[in-house]
Amino acid sequence: MVDTTWDYSENTPEINFLAEKMSENSKIDPALYGKYDVKRGLRDIDGKGVLTGLTDISTIKQNKLVDGKLVPCEGELYYRGYNVNDIVGGILADDRFGFEEVVYLLLFGEMPNREQLLNFKTLLVQYRTLPQNFVRDVILKAPSEDMMNSIARSVLTLFCYDKNPNDTSINNVLRQCIQLISVFPMLSVYGYHAYNHYLRDKSLYIHRAEPTMSTAEVILSLLRPDRSYTDLEAKVLDMALILHMEHGGGNNSTFTTHVVTSSGTDTYSAIAAALSSLKGPKHGGANVKVFEMFEDLKQTVRDWKDEDEVTRYLEKLLDKQAFDKKGLIYGMGHAVYTISDPRQVILKGAVKKLAEVEGYDKEFDLYALVERLAPQVIGKKRRIYKGVASNVDFYSGLLYSMLDIPCELYTPLFATARIAGWSAHRLEELINAGKIIRPAYMSISTEKEYTKLSQR
Incomplete structure (x- = not known):
C-alpha cells in the first residue's frame, strides 16, 4: 500500500520557514576566510591547488620555470608520463580506436603490446554483461529523468550481485573496477532508453553489445534505433572518451574517490560517490x-x-x-x-x-x-x-x-570515460593504504549557555 501522506515534490510552508531560519543561522562572514587564511575550495587565491596527496597516474602542467619564477604556459596533460597529445596523435595516425588501450595504461602504468592489448580487450568483452534480468528489474522498473542518478543506483545495486562486495584486496577491487568499466556504457544508454520510453512515451530499444566493438562503437550502437554509425563518428567519440578519462587526483570526483576509498568502504560505494560529484554543474554537468x-x-x-x-x-x-x-x-x-x-x-x-x-x-x-x-x-x-x-x-x-546524442547522456558519457581514472585512483589509494583523509575545519561558533526547554 502506498502512503499518500508523503509529498516528495513540493516544499510546504513549514519547510520554507525552517529553511529561511537555517540559512540565516548558518551564514559565515566571507571576510573570515581571508582572516584565518582558509583555502576555499582547497585553492590559493591565484588558483593553485593546496597539496593534499601524491599520484603517479596523471600530471597536469600549467606553469613553467623561467628565471626562477613560475609563469603560465600552454596547458599539458600526461597519462602515466605520456603526453596526451602524443597518445591521441599515435592513435589517429594508426586510424584505430584507443580507449581500451588508454584504460590499460591508466590501470597498469604502462603501454600494452599487441598481445596484452588483445587479452585486455577480451577481458573487457567478457565482463560486458549485466546480471540476469538486471535491465528489467533495476533499470526499466525505476526510470529516472536524471541519468547520473540512474547510473549511481545501478552501481549500488550491483553490490548485491557481487559475491565478495566488501573485499578490498587489490585482486578483488581490480576485478570490480574492470567489470564496472565494461558495463558503464550499458548502464548509461539503457538508463536513457528507460527514461525515453516510460517518461517520454517513446519507443523502447534494448540492443545487445557486439563483442567485436570498441567502447565508442558500443555506445553508438546501443543508443541508435538502427544501430548504424559512421567510422568518423565512432572515432571522434573514442577521442572524446580518451580526453575525459583522467585529470589528476585533485578534480572533485577523483578527490572524492580518494576520500571515500580512504575510509575503507567498498568499490560500488566509492564509484557511486564519484558519480554524485561528477553530476554537479560545476564539474561534469x-x-x-x-x-x-x-x-x-x-x-x-x-x-x-x-x-x-x-x-x-x-x-x-x-x-x-x-x-x-x-x-x-x-x-x-x-x-x-x-x-x-x-x-x-x-x-x-x-x-x-x-x-x-x-x-x-x-x-x-x-x-x-x-x-x-x-x-x-x-x-x-x-x-x-x-x-x-x-x-x-x-x-x-x-x-x-x-552525434545525435541526447543532452541527458552528456554527463553520463563523461562518467563512462572517467570511471577508468576513478578506478586507477581507487587502486592507488588502496595500494598505498594511507590514513583516512580528514582535513581540518576551524570552528567560529561561540560558546553558549544551555537553558532548559521550559525557560526558552
Whole structure:
C-alpha cells in the first residue's frame, strides 16, 4: 500500500520557514576566510591547488620555470608520463580506436603490446554483461529523468550481485573496477532508453553489445534505433572518451574517490560517490550547461556573426540577466589551466572536422566566436587573478549534439570515460593504504549557555 501522506515534490510552508531560519543561522562572514587564511575550495587565491596527496597516474602542467619564477604556459596533460597529445596523435595516425588501450595504461602504468592489448580487450568483452534480468528489474522498473542518478543506483545495486562486495584486496577491487568499466556504457544508454520510453512515451530499444566493438562503437550502437554509425563518428567519440578519462587526483570526483576509498568502504560505494560529484554543474554537468547556454544564445542573438550583439549577450550572462541568471559563461575558465586546456585544443580540431562533414559550420563558427570574445568580456567585468581560457566542456556539447546524442547522456558519457581514472585512483589509494583523509575545519561558533526547554 502506498502512503499518500508523503509529498516528495513540493516544499510546504513549514519547510520554507525552517529553511529561511537555517540559512540565516548558518551564514559565515566571507571576510573570515581571508582572516584565518582558509583555502576555499582547497585553492590559493591565484588558483593553485593546496597539496593534499601524491599520484603517479596523471600530471597536469600549467606553469613553467623561467628565471626562477613560475609563469603560465600552454596547458599539458600526461597519462602515466605520456603526453596526451602524443597518445591521441599515435592513435589517429594508426586510424584505430584507443580507449581500451588508454584504460590499460591508466590501470597498469604502462603501454600494452599487441598481445596484452588483445587479452585486455577480451577481458573487457567478457565482463560486458549485466546480471540476469538486471535491465528489467533495476533499470526499466525505476526510470529516472536524471541519468547520473540512474547510473549511481545501478552501481549500488550491483553490490548485491557481487559475491565478495566488501573485499578490498587489490585482486578483488581490480576485478570490480574492470567489470564496472565494461558495463558503464550499458548502464548509461539503457538508463536513457528507460527514461525515453516510460517518461517520454517513446519507443523502447534494448540492443545487445557486439563483442567485436570498441567502447565508442558500443555506445553508438546501443543508443541508435538502427544501430548504424559512421567510422568518423565512432572515432571522434573514442577521442572524446580518451580526453575525459583522467585529470589528476585533485578534480572533485577523483578527490572524492580518494576520500571515500580512504575510509575503507567498498568499490560500488566509492564509484557511486564519484558519480554524485561528477553530476554537479560545476564539474561534469558543465557540458550540459554549455550546450543549454548556446541554445539560449542562438534563440536570443539574431546575427551569429555580429560581434557586438554576441558581446552584449555575454555581458548579460555575467550581469545575471540572461540564460540561468547565475552570472557565468559556462565552458570558460578552469581551476588549473590558465592559457589553454590541452584537451580542448585537441577536441576542437576534431569537432571542426565533424562540423564540416555534418553541416554544422555556422554553429562551430559561433562557438569559436564566443571562445574568442568571452575572455575579453570576463576581463572587463570580473576581477581575475589568472587567465581565462575555454575548457574541455566548451566544445563537447556541440560534439555530442552532432552525434545525435541526447543532452541527458552528456554527463553520463563523461562518467563512462572517467570511471577508468576513478578506478586507477581507487587502486592507488588502496595500494598505498594511507590514513583516512580528514582535513581540518576551524570552528567560529561561540560558546553558549544551555537553558532548559521550559525557560526558552
